[in-house]
Amino acid sequence: MKNILSVLCFSLLSGAAFGQTSVLKNTTAIEAVTPLNTPTEIAIIPEPVAIVKNQGHFILPENVTIQCPAMPETKQLLAFLQERISVPTGRYVSVVNNKSATISLSLNEKANHTIGAEGYQLTVTPHHITIKANQPAGLFYGIQSLLQLFPAAIESKEAVDGITWKAPCVEVTDYPRLGWRGLMFDVARHFFTKEEVKQYINAMVRYKYNLLHLHLTDDEGWRIEIKGLPKLTEIGAWSVKKVGEFGNFIPPTADEPRNYGGFYTQEDIKELVQYAKDRFVNIMPEIDVPGHSLATISSYPELSCTPGAENYHVRSGERIMDWSRGAPPTALVDNTLCPANEKVYSFLDTVITQVAALFPFEYIHMGGDEAPFNFWEKNEAIKALMQKEGLKDMHQVQGYFEKRVQKIVASKGKKFIGWDEILDGGLSPSAAVMSWRGMKYGIEAAKKGHEVVMSPSTYAYLDYMQADAITEPRVYASLRLSKAYEFEPVPADVDPKYIKGGQANLWTEQVYNIRQAEYMTWPRGMAIAESVWSPKEKKNWPNFFNRVEQHFKRLDVAETKYAPSVYDPIFKVSRSADKQLLIDLSTEVAGLDIYYSFDNSFPDSFYPKYTEKLTPPKDATMLKVITYRGKTPVGRMMNMPIEELNKRAGRK
Numbered sequence: 001m002k003n004i005l006s007v008l009c010f011s012l013l014s015g016a017a018f019g020q021t022s023v024l025k026n027t028t029a030i031e032a033v034t035p036l037n038t039p040t041e042i043a044i045i046p047e048p049v050a051i052v053k054n055q056g057h058f059i060l061p062e063n064v065t066i067q068c069p070a071m072p073e074t075k076q077l078l079a080f081l082q083e084r085i086s087v088p089t090g091r092y093v094s095v096v097n098n099k100s101a102t103i104s105l106s107l108n109e110k111a112n113h114t115i116g117a118e119g120y121q122l123t124v125t126p127h128h129i130t131i132k133a134n135q136p137a138g139l140f141y142g143i144q145s146l147l148q149l150f151p152a153a154i155e156s157k158e159a160v161d162g163i164t165w166k167a168p169c170v171e172v173t174d175y176p177r178l179g180w181r182g183l184m185f186d187v188a189r190h191f192f193t194k195e196e197v198k199q200y201i202n203a204m205v206r207y208k209y210n211l212l213h214l215h216l217t218d219d220e221g222w223r224i225e226i227k228g229l230p231k232l233t234e235i236g237a238w239s240v241k242k243v244g245e246f247g248n249f250i251p252p253t254a255d256e257p258r259n260y261g262g263f264y265t266q267e268d269i270k271e272l273v274q275y276a277k278d279r280f281v282n283i284m285p286e287i288d289v290p291g292h293s294l295a296t297i298s299s300y301p302e303l304s305c306t307p308g309a310e311n312y313h314v315r316s317g318e319r320i321m322d323w324s325r326g327a328p329p330t331a332l333v334d335n336t337l338c339p340a341n342e343k344v345y346s347f348l349d350t351v352i353t354q355v356a357a358l359f360p361f362e363y364i365h366m367g368g369d370e371a372p373f374n375f376w377e378k379n380e381a382i383k384a385l386m387q388k389e390g391l392k393d394m395h396q397v398q399g400y401f402e403k404r405v406q407k408i409v410a411s412k413g414k415k416f417i418g419w420d421e422i423l424d425g426g427l428s429p430s431a432a433v434m435s436w437r438g439m440k441y442g443i444e445a446a447k448k449g450h451e452v453v454m455s456p457s458t459y460a461y462l463d464y465m466q467a468d469a470i471t472e473p474r475v476y477a478s479l480r481l482s483k484a485y486e487f488e489p490v491p492a493d494v495d496p497k498y499i500k501g502g503q504a505n506l507w508t509e510q511v512y513n514i515r516q517a518e519y520m521t522w523p524r525g526m527a528i529a530e531s532v533w534s535p536k537e538k539k540n541w542p543n544f545f546n547r548v549e550q551h552f553k554r555l556d557v558a559e560t561k562y563a564p565s566v567y568d569p570i571f572k573v574s575r576s577a578d579k580q581l582l583i584d585l586s587t588e589v590a591g592l593d594i595y596y597s598f599d600n601s602f603p604d605s606f607y608p609k610y611t612e613k614l615t616p617p618k619d620a621t622m623l624k625v626i627t628y629r630g631k632t633p634v635g636r637m638m639n640m641p642i643e644e645l646n647k648r649a650g651r652k
């Protein structure tokens with residue numbers, strides 16, 4: 001039994017550290033924490049299509065009864081709801097076949113075309129809750145919205161005392177804008193266990209995502225058991241453990257143990273697929289070829305174009321690619337499968353046969369991104385292939401490869417999808433394209449009649465930093481929450497029927513553990529969820545951010561990590577006419593004050609408040625800043641060396 005006060009104390013303490021402080025409303029029956037700035041008690045993410053707020057509240061009775069149609073597809077959602085209510089509330093929750101049940105879940109006998117396959121209607125009155133849908137998926141999403149109407153303590157994994165479990169009376173009609181609402185989790189760069197993947201799924205279903213794209217293979221690891229190809233997991237799944245700034249690690253020596261990594265057995269995959277399915281999530285596997293294949297080549301060197309590949313090793317984060325001349329990169333070590341080698345296609349046939357059997361989802365993602373050409377260019381077999389097939393350049397060589405892979409995928413009854421580089425060498429019209437280099441290639445693909453999923457790095461790359469590099473783990477680009485919220489997956493100038501949906505991608509080069517995976521995903525994952533679920537007209541940044549703040553409290557209770565980076569100020573620098581450094585500070589969120597010091601002491605709300613551009617005193621070496629909302633610190637203490645700002649502004 002956990003008392004809410006201890007949860008809240010923990011929250012307040014951790015809030016002080018992370019700037020997520022909130023204030024207890026001092027009522028006799030202690031309610032959930034309500035941050036002062038969030039007047040609304042309804043904070044559903046993603047924002048529903050329509051909500052009518054009625055008078056009054058529903059209060060959960062001591063004995064809760066649920067009525068639900070008995071069918072295989074509802075068994076798990078019923079178990080889900082029972083557990084989500086009984087665990088935190090400690091109430092007895094039973095299933096009954098009785099119209100006067102506390103919570104009534106029902107499937108429409110006559111389909112309601114407005115809400116479609118995933119929509120729902122949720123009604124909360126003082127004594128009853130009803131959720132109606134056409135399909136079980138809609139009931140599940142209705143349950144997610146319902147849970148968000150209860151106090152944040154509903155997210156607890158243990159019973160919490162002292163809560164009035166009440167929900168406002170509402171009528172909600174809701175359905176998704178798009179059918180493909182994905183999150184990609186890169187389990188190749190760093191391996192995440194089966195239980196950690198389940199934890200990731202648990203978090204994503206709160207926000208009505210319905211697709212988990214698992215990036216299963218890359219230079220740093222092959223993560224799925226393939227029967228008949230044992231070296232993929234005996235060799236390909238293991239690297240040397242390194243920490244620090246991935247990408248420039250000292251190359252491992254021969255005597256360093258290769259014991260870092262792991263893989264999923266086929267039984268693990270079946271368990272994950274079922275776990276996801278029970279939560280109305282499909283899992284899409286990605287086998288990334290022909291580039292990003294060093295783990296494969298380390299296991300089976302004969303699949304490369306490169307004599308000498310017998311000495312290759314799974315990457316442990318050392319430099320293997322030269323990007324100085326842009327894309328495609330120049331490989332320092334050949335990490336490509338050889339399109340001119342028939343063994344490659346029989347290898348892929350074996351892999352895809354088993355992958356197709358394990359994952360019921362209709363698409364298999366075959367990668368196709370960032371394949372370097374420099375080893376192909378030197379290869380005699382590639383030259384002969386080009387002559388035989390009339391291929392003019394390396395893009396067409398990759399195009400030849402993609403077409404053959406697509407045929408293999410289709411022969412297993414699956415649809416082929418790949419990263420947008422697959423467009424470059426000519427593509428069969430039935431291939432689907434995942435646009436990542438901005439929206440541009442998705443637009444081009446849709447205009448050519450391909451199905452498209454938008455996952456542009458400009459809005460939806462969760463591996464990017466969420467605030468200034470001075471506080472965030474360093475990656476090559478930044479994407480703040482407000483920018484992610486601008487994601488509009490359906491461009492104005494294409495036929496929307498080609499846009500299947502949108503997705504956010506979490507690459508994990510710099511993500512070493514599941515807590516950091518969560519930190520990178522939330523709250524930006526909420527922004528992308530709202531962009532793919534909610535009506536475009538209902539998107540509203542200030543309103544969204546108010547709801548996000550309520551969800552921070554929920555994630556605290558759920559013990560899901562998230563980034564508080566949105567509270568950290570934005571630094572811009574310039575030079576005055578007389579070459580003095582000018583520091584411009586702003587915030588992504590309205591209503592925050594920034595306090596600062598140049599004297600190395602820690603600023604608080606008694607320090608100077610930022611009002612106009614700053615020029616540091618002559619001998620200052622450090623600018624420290626922190627944001628407050630009123631008297632409450634919300635941002636993290638940031639230490640910005642003046643030297644760094646001078647560098648950014650360009651030397652005098």
Ligand code: ACM
Nearest residue numbers: 369370419436507
């Ligand atoms: C990608 O980000 N290389 C698809």
